[in-house]
Amino acid sequence: MNNKVERFKKSLNENNLDSAIVFKPENRRYLSGFTGTSGYVVITEEKNFFITDFRYVNQASKQCEGFEILKHTNDRTLYDILNELGLKNLGFEDAFVTVSQYNDFNDKLMGISLKPLRDTLDKLRMIKDQDEIEEIKKAAQIADEAFEYICEVIKPGITEWEVALEIENFMKKKGATGTSFDSIVASGIRSSMPHGVASHKVIENGDFVTLDFGCIYNGYCSDMTRTVVVGKASEKQKEIYNVVLEAQETALEAIKPGITGYEADKVARGIIEAKGFGEYFGHGLGHGVGLEVHESPRLSPLGKDILKANMVVTDEPGIYLPDFGGVRIEDLIVVTENGCERLSKSPKHLIEL
Structure with a gap:
């Protein structure tokens, strides 16, 4: 059966x-x-x-x-x-x-x-079998390859819409049947919008560019976010980026079976609050991913579900400063017996294009 x-x-x-x-x-x-x-x-x-x-x-x-x-x-x-x-x-x-x-x-x-x-x-x-995890891994791999590709494409003068189109075409050529959601490409002050779907804004030198995208492979979704800088990063951009990176990686170390979504969220949120940016992190740390890109469990202040092995979730803290810009770093991960495994392999250091 x-x-x-x-x-x-x-x-x-x-x-x-x-x-x-x-x-x-x-x-x-x-x-x-x-x-x-x-x-x-x-x-x-x-x-x-x-x-x-x-x-x-x-x-x-x-x-x-x-x-x-x-x-x-x-x-x-x-x-x-x-x-x-x-x-x-x-x-x-x-x-x-x-x-x-x-x-x-x-x-x-x-x-x-x-x-x-x-x-x-x-x-x-919420609990994936091995076949489901393999499909999600393939979807994550395609997204990783798309990020590597798009870093060669982004430059001053290209529009957010053109970047999104390049990402989506690349993923389909690699075997994806579609995107997990409308691709987010948000540059400059638009990167302060957590869900800044790609617009016709022209990317400029000095912009943060937040890229949040994923694909569907055999029905299963991937989801990842990276934020890059076009040109040289300012000291303030570096500061914000490093706070988000610390929160993201510390949460990654904490995620394991037995903790709740609330507790995972609290780890990242505590770091961002301690650095003085708490009011600028207004969403949850993450969510489940599978046949839908947003499903249970929730990693948020309201996340009551206990994490278990073979759950696939995201780890995606962010800081969003109005009229300046924002940073989000997101990995897709699978909870293992003793911790978690990153399915998103793309580098997380601050990339200056």
Whole structure:
């Protein structure tokens, strides 16, 4: 049996659910392996079903090992099929299903009680298996190669948009199917914007340039950030950079199984606060990465989850000074039995281009 499905069934049983329906794309792929855009995973105590329409029956038959493939049509709808299966307590993705969809399920399902799955799948997906880690490593490797390449491209006169386009084209040529998110290229005073998506601003000599990007490889994401200086760094730029680097590397040494996301965040935040820049670090230290670029666990002041081996998370402190610029340094890492392993291999010393 698919180990992911087996773990999910165990969770359903612990929550007194005899079945569940799953159709959030990432959760659907996690359980079934299906990479198409339309379909429903239905897990029962006895069997696993994948319900889709005419367009995807053949694809699902090839990808969804261990699932019985059922086709819904205008004459035999999804609701008809669910009613035929004899379900009683049906778990659903309450954080994903719309009010309209929920009302349709309530109106058209006969004698089936809908029960929220809450964070059941989020918790399962936090722990990666070895195959998942290998896919993420490959995505991280492509991002590292893209950073090495783009350092040869960035120069005064090029726009942020052109830099982002070069990064994204490079990653796709290396096998990525897409970007994990809209690439952030923020230069000069725009680098004080933590999520400064690439604009048509021209990069100038003396600018900080923050590069935050990642790619998708076989469905799994990477995420990394490096900040460089075009030309020679000023003393103030060096000061800010070195504080962020110290916070980032100290947190890296602290991240291991048994600590909470809150405790990991506190390590980096304490260093930045001690240097007088606490008010300029306004986001969490990191987040989980997998089929989604932002998933559980959270490494932040609100991060309650305990870190465990085989979680993949980011370590990305930053300082952002309005009207001056900002620095963020981010590694993608996997928690190991005794600590953590960097998946982002790009250099972290201050690079002056």
